[in-house]
Amino acid sequence: MGVLTKKLIRTIRTTLGQFLAVTAVVMLGISIYVTMNTSYHTMMYSQDKFYLDNNFADYYFHVVRAPQHVTRHIEALPGVVKATGRLQEDVPIVKDGNERATARLVSYPLPMDTEVNRLQLLEGRLFDKDSQGGGVEVLVDPQYAAAHDLTFGDTVMIVTGGHQVPLTVVGTAISPEFVYPMKDASTLFPVPETFGIFMLSHRQAQQILDFSGQLNQVVLQLAPGADAERVAARVEDILEPYGNLAAYPRDDQLSHAVMQAELEGLRLSSIYLPLIFLGIAAAIQYVLLNRMVRAQRGQIGIMKALGYDSGQIMLHYTGYALAVAVLGATLGSGLGLLFVSAITGLYGQFFNLPLVSARPDYAVVGHGFALGLAVATISGLTASRSVTGIHPAESMRPEPPKGGGRVFIEHWGWLWTKLDPSWRLSLRTISRNWVRFGVTVAGVICAVGMLVVALFANDSVDYMLHRHYYQDQDADYVLNFTAPLPEPELTDITRLDGVLAAEPFFQVPVKLSFAGRSEDEVLMGLPADAVMRTLFTDTGRALPVPETGMIVNETAAAKLGVQVGDQVQVETRLGLGPPRHSTFTVEGLNHQLIGGGAYVSLEQANQALQERNLISGVMLRVDPGLAQAVESEINAMTGVSAVLGRQQELDNFYELLDMMVASVAIMVGFAAVLGFAIVYNTAMVNFTERRRELATLRVVGFSFRGVSGLLLKETFLQSVLGVALGLPFGLLLARGMIEAQSTDLYSLPVIISAQSYVLAALGGILFILVAQRFIARGVRRLDLVDVLKNKD
Amino acid sequence: MTAKVLVRLDRVTRDFTMGEVVVNALKETTLEIFEGELLVILGPSGSGKSTLLNILGGMDQPSSGEMWFGGRDLSRSGDAELTRYRRNEVGFLFQFYNLISDLTARENVELAANLVEHPLPADQILTEVGLADRMDHFPSQLSGGEQQRVSIARAAVKNPRLLLCDEPTGALDYQTGKLILGLLAKVNQEHGRTVIIVTHNTAIAAMAHRTARMRSGRIVETRVNPAPVAPERIEW
Incomplete structure (x- = not known):
C-alpha cells in the first residue's frame, strides 16, 4: 500500500463521522438511482413484453352495433395489420345481500392466435x-377473483337483457388492456370489490348479450409507421352507419394511460432525487476537502518541497471523495438492488402485469458508480484546486489572518x-465563508424541501377528496340507471325512508367539436337549482348551470381550444337511437380536479337528444342514521346499474393512502439523513477549523456553553435560512412533480397544510439540533493545552 | 577550493509585496556553492537567509537574477521543472521538522523515497539516524530530536545532491542539537552530499567548510574555514 494511501486511510479514520455522513448521502442517492432505474426498466420491459406477447391494440373503436364482417373492411385499409371485432359491455352482478357490483364482459374470438388484445x-x-x-x-381478473374468493367452478350471476345469466368461473387471466382494471376515469383506481x-x-358473449353475428367494439393493430389518425378517420367512416360511440388511440386507453403516468413519475424521480442527493454529497465533500486542504497547507507544502507535484497532491485529496463514492456506490447499489424487488412488488400489487423478474441491471449499477465517481472527482478536484496555489515556501509559515475588514452587516451600524x-x-465567520455557508444552506433547503414533498401528497389527496366529495359533488349516494327514465319515476326513490333530498341528472356521452378538433366527453344535464353538484371557476367562484349554453371543464376546453362565447x-353518442347534433355556446369554464364533463341544464340535455323529462341518474342525501337501510333498498332496485356511496369511496381512498405511509416514512428518513449530514x-468543519480559536476563548474564560x-x-443562522x-x-418541487405526473384523468392540486410546513420545519430544526449535539461533545472534549500547543 | 560548482546564484533578488509595501528580502546576491561542501549561512532573523534557502531549494523563485544548477537556469523554470528539481536533487530539513502527522516515522521517510527511482533503503537510513526501534511511531509519539532525525532521514533517503537545512537545531535542546549536527556532518562526509545550514547560531559556523554571513538581504561576507571542527566539540 502506498504511503499516501495510508495517509488517506488515516485521514478517513480521523474524520470518520463526517466520512460516514457523506457516504450515507451518496449511498442513498445511488440506492435511489439504482432502485428507481432498475424498477423503471423492469416495468417498462415487462410492459413492452406483455403488450407485444398479447398484441395490445393500437386503436379502439366503440360502436352501437355493427355486423361482424365489418372487421374485414377495416382490415383491408392500408396501415391496418389486424382488426379484431368483439363485444364489451358492463352488466350488473347479482350478489348476496343486494350488494352492487359491475362486470365488464369482454369477448374474445377463438382461436385467439393472431387476434388483437389476447389474454394471458x-x-x-x-x-x-x-x-x-x-x-x-x-x-x-385476479383482483376480482381474490376479492370474492372465486375458485374454479364458482358461479357468478349477472343480469343482462332483463334476466339473470350464470357465469362459471374457469380461472383467472390478465390482458394488456386491464393492467390497471379501473372502471372509468372517475373512480381513480381499481375497486375489485365492485368491479x-x-x-x-x-360467440358466448354474442348469445347472452343478444348480439348474434355482431360486435360493438373493434380493436386495431396498426402497421409500424402507419398514420394512426388517418387510419382512424377511415375506420370511423366505415363504422359510421353503425353508430360511432368513441374512438381513441392506445395513449388514451385508461389502463395504459394510468400506467404511463405512473412510470413517467418513476422515471422523473429516478433522475431528480439522486441528483439532489449526489449534489448535496458533492457540496459536503467540497466543504470538507476544501477545509482539509487549507488545514493541511503545511503538509502540502512539505510534499511539494519533497517533490510531489500539484496533480499528485490533488489526486490524494480527491481520493477521499473517491473513497466516499466507491463505498457509497457499493453500499447504495447493494441496497438499491435489495429495494428493487420491494418496489416492483409494490407495483405488482397495483398492476396486473407479469413482471419480468428484476434481474440486477448491471448497466444501471455501472451508471450509478460512474455517476458517483464523476461527482466525487469533480468535487474533489474542485475542492483541492487551491493546492496548485500553495507555495511550498509560504505554506510552511502560518497562514496569514484572512482578509479582515468589515463584513456587510457592519455597515448597518444601528444593528451591528x-x-x-x-x-x-x-456573523463575521459566516460572511468570510460565503461558499460554505451557501452550500450548507442549499443542503438544508433540499432536505427541508424533501420533507415538504414527503408530507404534501397526503394534504393534496385530502384536499382533492374533500373538494370532490363535499364541494363539487355533495351527495351521499350517486345512482346511475340502466336506461334513462322519465323524471316522475324518481318518486320511488325520493319516497324511501331516510332520503332527505334527491337531485336528478341526465348524462349523455357526446363528442364535442370545435374548429376541427373533437373530444369525447360526457354531457351532464343538471337541474337549475342543483346543490349536490356545484361547478367552480379556477378562482373558486361558484358557476350556476346556465339556462342556455354550456359550461365546459378547463381540461377539455384547453384541448379543444374553446373559450367563453x-x-x-x-x-x-348514446347506444340507443341515432346520433343527434346540436350547438351550444360556452358560457363558462369550470375547474375540477377529478374527471371531466360538459354541463348544461336538464332541459337542454333532453333537447340535445330530442327528448323530454328524461334522467339517467340521481344524487341523494340521506339521513346518516338510516344510510344502511337506504343503501340496501337501492341496491335491491332493478334498473339501477351503479351506486356510488360517498363514505365507501372515501374509505377506499384512505385505505389506498395508508399504503403510502411506508413511502412517506422512507422519504422522511432520507431527508433526515440528508439534512443531518450537511x-x-x-458544523464539524467549522469546529475543526477553529479549534485553536475556540480553545483560546476557553482559556480566556468563555464557558463551555458560551463556546458551543x-x-x-x-x-x-444557516439552518434558519x-x-x-x-x-x-x-x-416548487411538489408543483414540478405534479406537473410532470398530472394526466387528463385527474390533476392533483398542490396543497400543503400548515401542519406539514410546521412538521417539515421542525424536522429541519431537529436534525440541526442533533448535529449540534455532536459538536458540543467536541467542544467539551477540547484539550486546551494540546490544541494550543500543536499546529494542526 | 577547486571543487566543482553545484549551484550558482547570480545577482539574485527577491521582493515581496506586503499590501502596499515592497520588501526587498534579497538584494543582488551572488554566491557559488561547491559540490561536497558544508556551507553555513549565518544571519539574524530577517536577514534574508530563509529566502535564500527557499530559492536554492526551488521552493521560491528570484524576482530577478539567475540561479544555475548544473547546466540548468532554474530562475526561468516552470513549476514542473522546479518540482522535478526538488524531487531529484534537493533534501530539506526544517526548524519544526514538518513531518506529516498522519504517517509513522517510516512512512514519512517512504513518502519521500517513493518519489525517486533509486532511493536509499528507508529502514537503513532510519537505523543510521538512531531510530531503529522507533520506526513505527507517529510524530506525536516522538521527541523533537527524534522528529528531526526522521526529518533528516526523509531528506537523505532520496540521496539528493543538495541538503538544505533551515535552523535544524532551532527547536532542539543543546545535546540533541549537537546530535543532529553530527548526523548532518556525517551525511556530508560519508555520503559526500552538499549540505547548507542556515542558522542564527554562530557557533555552528565552526563545523563548516565555508560560512556566509548575511545582513539585510545581502551576503556581507564569505569566509573559508581552514579547520572545520567536529560538531560534538562545538559549544554554545
Missing part, C-alpha cells in the same frame, strides 16, 4: 367456445452595535 391465463383453463351445458364459462373484468368467448460580541463573531358542436459536516453557543449561532427557503422550495 394465470390459473385454470381457457373458456370453451360454446356452452357445454354447464353455463357460460368465463375467466376473471371486475369477465372474459368469455365471443446592538449585537453582542459572540453574535458579531458568528365560442360555439361548440355536440354530437350524442449540517453535521459543516458560538458554533450553534452559526449553525442556527435553509428552513425558511426550504419550505417554498418544497412547494
